[in-house]
Amino acid sequence: DAGITQSPRHKVTETGTPVTLRCHQTENHRYMYWYRQDPGHGLRLIHYSYGVKDTDKGEVSDGYSVSRSKTEDFLLTLESATSSQTSVYFCAISHLPLADQETQYFGPGTRLLVL
Amino acid sequence: KQEVTQIPAALSVPEGENLVLNCSFTDSAIYNLQWFRQDPGKGLTSLLLIQSSQREQTSGRLNASLDKSSGRSTLYIAASQPGDSATYLCAVRPISSGSARQLTFGSGTQLTVLP
Numbered sequence: 349d350a351g352i353t354q355s356p357r358h359k360v361t362e363t364g365t366p367v368t369l370r371c372h373q374t375e376n377h378r379y380m381y382w383y384r385q386d387p388g389h390g391l392r393l394i395h396y397s398y399g400v401k402d403t404d405k406g407e408v409s410d411g412y413s414v415s416r417s418k419t420e421d422f423l424l425t426l427e428s429a430t431s432s433q434t435s436v437y438f439c440a441i442s443h444l445p446l447a448d449q450e451t452q453y454f455g456p457g458t459r460l461l462v463l
Numbered sequence: 464k465q466e467v468t469q470i471p472a473a474l475s476v477p478e479g480e481n482l483v484l485n486c487s488f489t490d491s492a493i494y495n496l497q498w499f500r501q502d503p504g505k506g507l508t509s510l511l512l513i514q515s516s517q518r519e520q521t522s523g524r525l526n527a528s529l530d531k532s533s534g535r536s537t538l539y540i541a542a543s544q545p546g547d548s549a550t551y552l553c554a555v556r557p558i559s560s561g562s563a564r565q566l567t568f569g570s571g572t573q574l575t576v577l578p
Binding site for chain 2: 352388390391406407450451452454457
């Protein structure tokens with residue numbers, strides 16, 4: 349298994365509070381991603397990073413921000429949590445040897461409930 | 464916009480049956496297609512990756528095919544076992560500008576193999 353950990357694994361918070369989720373990797377992979385998984389929607393990309401301090405938006409980035417100050421850590425922040433952000437959040441990593449050979453490795457997920 | 468569809472959403476079969484899971488996508492301009500497995504409460508595990516130039520990939524009892532022109536992929540599982548019970552997701556990596564690192568996922572097929 350790829351060395352990816354996510355913390356916390358479960359969190360309950362209240363609407364309007366900020367929340368930060370952490371993804372940590374030990375593989376020294378360049379690319380890191382945050383996805384959310386909701387019933388009927390599969391996984392959708394929130395933000396991704398292609399290097400330290402280099403990030404870009406994904407499909408569903410509104411209400412989220414990210415930071416990557418070190419290769420191994422990628423933080424996802426919900427600036428003011430809303431009930432619509434209740435979801436399971438997955439971090440993924442990849443090293444992209446060639447575009448058509450890339451696979452992504454996923455962390456165990458964080459279940460977030462916003463009340 | 465690339466869309467990925469998986470039908471059926473759920474499938475239940477008796478142990479020992481051979482089965483086929485289906486995935487369709489709307490835009491044939493892809494780098495690759497992947498099949499993932501997700502166990503309840505866990506992250507995703509990559510099963511097979513088919514590059515755009517390939518027609519199929521095999522791993523043990525699993526065989527995945529890709530027909531880019533028709534926008535279809537199938538995952539064939541031979542001699543199914545209760546341990547194969549999980550949700551199977553397919554994802555494509557579009558050749559596109561913007562979120563070039565993005566995988567587009569289907570919603571998955573939840574497979575139950577009955578003993």
